[in-house]
Amino acid sequence: DAKTTQPNSMESNEEEPVHLPCNHSTISGTDYIHWYRQLPSQGPEYVIHGLTSNVNNRMASLAIAEDRKSSTLILHRATLRDAAVYYCILRDVSPNSGNTPLVFGKGTRLSVIA
Amino acid sequence: DAMVIQNPRYQVTQFGKPVTLSCSQTLNHNVMYWYQQKSSQAPKLLFHYYDKDFNNEADTPDNFQSRRPNTSFCFLDIRSPGLGDAAMYLCATSRDRWRQPQHFGDGTRLSIL
Numbered sequence: 389d390a391k392t393t394q395p396n397s398m399e400s401n402e403e404e405p406v407h408l409p410c411n412h413s414t415i416s417g418t419d420y421i422h423w424y425r426q427l428p429s430q431g432p433e434y435v436i437h438g439l440t441s442n443v444n445n446r447m448a449s450l451a452i453a454e455d456r457k458s459s460t461l462i463l464h465r466a467t468l469r470d471a472a473v474y475y476c477i478l479r480d481v482s483p484n485s486g487n488t489p490l491v492f493g494k495g496t497r498l499s500v501i502a
Numbered sequence: 503d504a505m506v507i508q509n510p511r512y513q514v515t516q517f518g519k520p521v522t523l524s525c526s527q528t529l530n531h532n533v534m535y536w537y538q539q540k541s542s543q544a545p546k547l548l549f550h551y552y553d554k555d556f557n558n559e560a561d562t563p564d565n566f567q568s569r570r571p572n573t574s575f576c577f578l579d580i581r582s583p584g585l586g587d588a589a590m591y592l593c594a595t596s597r598d599r600w601r602q603p604q605h606f607g608d609g610t611r612l613s614i615l
Contacts, residue, residue, distance in 0.1 A: 420601065431506075431592045431606030432545060475544070479600065487557065487599040489535075492544035 392476045397497045400466045408461040408496055410476030415456050418482035422490070423450065423461050425472040432475065432492075435461065471500045505529050508593050508607035515583055516615050523578040523610045525593030533599050534576040536568060537592040539609070545592055551576060552599055580612075588614045 393411040400406040412421065423435040436443055436450045438459075443450040449462040463470055475495040479488045507526045515521040525534065533552050537545040549558045551570040565587070567579045580587055590611050594604040 422603070424604075426545075429608070431594070431608050432604075433606065434603035437603070481601045487550075487552075488601075489547050489550070489559075489599075490545075490604060492546070494544060 392478060392493055394474070394476055394493065394496045396494065397499065399499045399501060400463075402468060402500055402502050403465050406463040406466045406470070406498065408463075408474050408476075408498065409458065410460070411458045412476070412478055413457045415478060416480065418480050419478040420481050421450065421452060421459050422477045422479055423448070424475045424477065424490070424492075426475070426495075427469075427472045435474070437479075466498075466500045468500050468502060471498055473497050504607070506593055506595055506605050506607035508591075508610050510610060511608065512611050512613070514613045514615060517585065518582045521580050521583055521612065523591050523612070525576045525578075525607060526574050527595045527605075528574070529595055529605060530573060531595035531597050531605070533596045534570060535594040535596070535604065536576070536578050537594065539590040539592060541589075548578075550599070583612070583614050585614050588612055
């Protein structure tokens, strides 16, 4: 499975944008990039996913490098409620992939300062 | 409203005493997963059901079993819990096993006395 590398921790001020990086230099052409986050004392929560093009939803934006070897999750305006561990995960969606489980790495612990 | 519900939120059992954790879903998803998350670690997949088809991860201990009596419910059985089994247990559901997002419950924190 292709691996991802994320910083262990990041800090942001409230109401400022946050850019969470993820490196995945061995990504294959059929790997989707998924982001989940886990707030304290809760289960993980799906945030966003994409393949090649940048993606936006109500929670965040996902910027994918042209060579797909890195991506950035963008929270446009951090709130205290965004303090969580953010996981960047690759999932193979090729027709023969069958079952592609979520394999969680260590993620990035985001702290938001009021 | 919660769509993946885990009961109880906290469970205490004695060393070696069987324990069952439960999960229910209102999403009518085909796939149900069980993860184990130990303190300060990432969630680790134990097994999953695709409809009635059970799929065990290679390194899941034999001590852990699961049942899925119907689409909505899935149970995690720990036959003889050891101190090392103290963890958060997370249930998740998904429409498929490869592309659709997974929806997680808030977990059951299991303590072993």
